[in-house]
Amino acid sequence: MTKIAILGAAGRMGQMLIRCATRIPDVRVIGACEQARHPALGHDAGVVAGAGPLGVSLTEAWTADADAVIDFTFHAAVTANLARAVANRQAVVLGTTGLTDDEKQRVTDAAQVIPIVWAPNFSLGINLLLDLVRRAAAVLGPVYDAEIVEMHHRLKKDAPSGTALGLAEALAAGRGVDLRAVAIYGREGIVGERPRGEIGIHAIRGGDVVGDHTVIFAADGERVELTHKASSREAFANGALHAATWIRSQPAGLYTMRDVLELIP
Numbered sequence: 001m002t003k004i005a006i007l008g009a010a011g012r013m014g015q016m017l018i019r020c021a022t023r024i025p026d027v028r029v030i031g032a033c034e035q036a037r038h039p040a041l042g043h044d045a046g047v048v049a050g051a052g053p054l055g056v057s058l059t060e061a062w063t064a065d066a067d068a069v070i071d072f073t074f075h076a077a078v079t080a081n082l083a084r085a086v087a088n089r090q091a092v093v094l095g096t097t098g099l100t101d102d103e104k105q106r107v108t109d110a111a112q113v114i115p116i117v118w119a120p121n122f123s124l125g126i127n128l129l130l131d132l133v134r135r136a137a138a139v140l141g142p143v144y145d146a147e148i149v150e151m152h153h154r155l156k157k158d159a160p161s162g163t164a165l166g167l168a169e170a171l172a173a174g175r176g177v178d179l180r181a182v183a184i185y186g187r188e189g190i191v192g193e194r195p196r197g198e199i200g201i202h203a204i205r206g207g208d209v210v211g212d213h214t215v216i217f218a219a220d221g222e223r224v225e226l227t228h229k230a231s232s233r234e235a236f237a238n239g240a241l242h243a244a245t246w247i248r249s250q251p252a253g254l255y256t257m258r259d260v261l262e263l264i265p
Helices: 012-021 045-049 075-088 101-110 124-143 162-175 234-247
Strands: 002-007 027-033 068-071 091-094 115-118 145-152 183-185 199-205 211-219 222-230 253-255
Touching (some): 002 012, 002 234, 012 027, 012 045, 027 045, 027 234, 091 234, 124 162, 124 211, 124 222, 124 234, 145 162, 162 199, 162 211
Parallel strands (some): 002 027, 068 091, 091 115, 115 253
Antiparallel strands (some): 145 211
16 A cells, blocks of 8 residues: 655646545555645545545645655745655655756755656656657657647646656757757747757647647658647546555655656666
8 A cells, every 4th residue: 555645735636636546446645735825725635626535634744654745736845845755754756847957956866865756747648758759859860850849728837848848858868969959949030040950849828738749850751740638637647646656665766757667678
């Protein structure tokens, strides 16, 4: 039995995690947290999530008895959440995106003490797509112009998405280049001809789109497109819960879903 605490439990992703967790026999939610002054504090987390009474109230802090902590909150909360997990010696599944360079360093530092699965996206499909993009980039090379287009719901706070950035990093790794040297985020005005080797990243926002990602490889005479469309957050939640059951028995270190799913050759 894996005992988990869910941070941001009253949010869209937190509620989905709770609903999915109740359907997994060897997972038990023993903690559900929200930020101070959240109107759901004190309420049963299962009721808030629409899963029925869980017997776990929403609180500002989580119990030290949890085997793993799943964090899908806001980037500014990550540092404090990691510090508490380190103090409790608890494994962490981190799906929060939009982290600053300093916050990313805090993740790396914490992984020296506790095991952390850190991924921009926890769905099996996206993690397979990451591998396919890396392979395609290596085979096709910079002769094929590469563009990444992502679309999410109107409420998403960060852009581009963490998944789009992960795809861009996979693409750059496949080509053997530094993403920072070749990335361009959108275009406007008289930008001139497209430089060879550039990686374009574009964000679209609107409606209730859970997450669409397309990687385009375009050359003279043909175009290859690799696309993933998420119709429900359930795919992300199930992946994160699988990661939580896996990470609890791992030594300290920084892991990705490629480790969890054994996609690394």
